[in-house]
Amino acid sequence: MIEIDKITKLYDERAAVDAVSMTVETGTITAIVGTSGSGKSTLLRMINRLVEPSSGSVRINGEPTTDLAKHILRRRIGYAIQGHGLFPHHTVARNIGAVPRLLGWSKEKIRNRVDELLNLFSMPPEEFRNRFPAELSGGQQQRVGVARALASRPDLLLMDEPFGALDPIIRTRAQADLKRIQRTLGSTILLVTHDMEEAIHLGDRVAVMDAGRLVQYATPAEIIARPATDFVAEMVGGVDRPLRLLSLFPLSELVEEGPASGEALPERTSLRDALSACLWSGRAAVPVSRDGQVIGRVTLDAIRARAESLQ
Numbered sequence: 257m258i259e260i261d262k263i264t265k266l267y268d269e270r271a272a273v274d275a276v277s278m279t280v281e282t283g284t285i286t287a288i289v290g291t292s293g294s295g296k297s298t299l300l301r302m303i304n305r306l307v308e309p310s311s312g313s314v315r316i317n318g319e320p321t322t323d324l325a326k327h328i329l330r331r332r333i334g335y336a337i338q339g340h341g342l343f344p345h346h347t348v349a350r351n352i353g354a355v356p357r358l359l360g361w362s363k364e365k366i367r368n369r370v371d372e373l374l375n376l377f378s379m380p381p382e383e384f385r386n387r388f389p390a391e392l393s394g395g396q397q398q399r400v401g402v403a404r405a406l407a408s409r410p411d412l413l414l415m416d417e418p419f420g421a422l423d424p425i426i427r428t429r430a431q432a433d434l435k436r437i438q439r440t441l442g443s444t445i446l447l448v449t450h451d452m453e454e455a456i457h458l459g460d461r462v463a464v465m466d467a468g469r470l471v472q473y474a475t476p477a478e479i480i481a482r483p484a485t486d487f488v489a490e491m492v493g494g495v496d497r498p499l500r501l502l503s504l505f506p507l508s509e510l511v512e513e514g515p516a517s518g519e520a521l522p523e524r525t526s527l528r529d530a531l532s533a534c535l536w537s538g539r540a541a542v543p544v545s546r547d548g549q550v551i552g553r554v555t556l557d558a559i560r561a562r563a564e565s566l567q
């Protein structure tokens with residue numbers, strides 16, 4: 257659990273972050289969202305002390321972050337940034353293994369960990385282990401950046417606009433990967449984004465920042481249904497509210513018997529992603545699977561009816 261208590265950062269007497277308090281549960285994703293200059297990155301960087309707070313405190317599993325030397329703290333906290341920050345002259349394996357090497361892990365343990373992570377990110381180790389960053393696509397570089405941040409199984413992973421540089425199609429895929437991997441590893445993630453869509457899609461909880469203050473900290477459903485301020489309402493927008501709401505429900509809610517062709521979607525897929533899949537592939541229904549077995553289908557009509565009922 258991460259406990260942030262009245263943390264403040266002043267620059268020339270102006271508060272970039274103003275007395276923010278929040279508690280983050282272990283094994284969850286928290287998305288910090290806000291417009292440019294609202295203090296998101298500063299808040300994130302005060303957690304691993306890349307920025308020293310002017311006042312307030314952070315405790316990770318009960319331990320104040322000031323009890324540890326900064327370099328020890330940072331080895332325990334993964335940090336991934338936009339543009340990945342890979343070492344260009346090191347191979348993928350060496351990049352991912354950087355922190356475990358610092359921690360003195362054995363060669364074999366590092367190699368196993370690198371391969372495990374590459375597999376998790378759908379990058380076959382034998383194909384990618386020895387490549388250099390320049391020999392990867394933008395999306396692959398980004399995945400290696402995230403794999404590197406996860407390599408030592410940190411208590412906490414901080415991500416600053418990790419998908420900001422990706423084009424929208426790859427981005428959706430990257431978000432889905434991150435969510436799957438986070439669930440698999442049980443990691444605790446705090447992620448900064450300026451995109452409310454991404455925050456709602458990824459966050460178990462969403463923290464909305466405005467001018468240095470935390471204006472709402474709640475589940476995506478609450479943020480959408482009951483925005484705390486006009487600013488939050490504006491960020492959520494009203495235009496495709498049903499679509500946003502669809503992203504909150506899994507396919508399992510609408511499964512029925514009947515035929516459907518094409519690739520099956522796991523029952524935990526959101527109705528929104530299923531809607532995209534139907535429209536993208538021109539199907540009127542998609543098969544739904546649980547543990548790899550098809551358990552039924554969900555029709556486009558059923559998803560549309562649900563969207564209408566949410567208006």
Ligand SMILES: Nc1ncnc2c1ncn2[C@@H]1O[C@H](COP(=O)(O)OP(=O)(O)OP(=O)(O)O)[C@@H](O)[C@H]1O
Nearest residue numbers: 267272273290291292293294295296297298299450
């Ligand atoms: N080192 C610094 N010195 C002075 N002011 C700073 C410094 N770092 C940040 N600020 C100011 O603090 C405020 C918050 O900055 P921060 O980078 O945390 O915002 P952000 O929400 O992450 O914005 P963006 O999405 O544009 O990165 C801004 O007004 C910024 O100009």
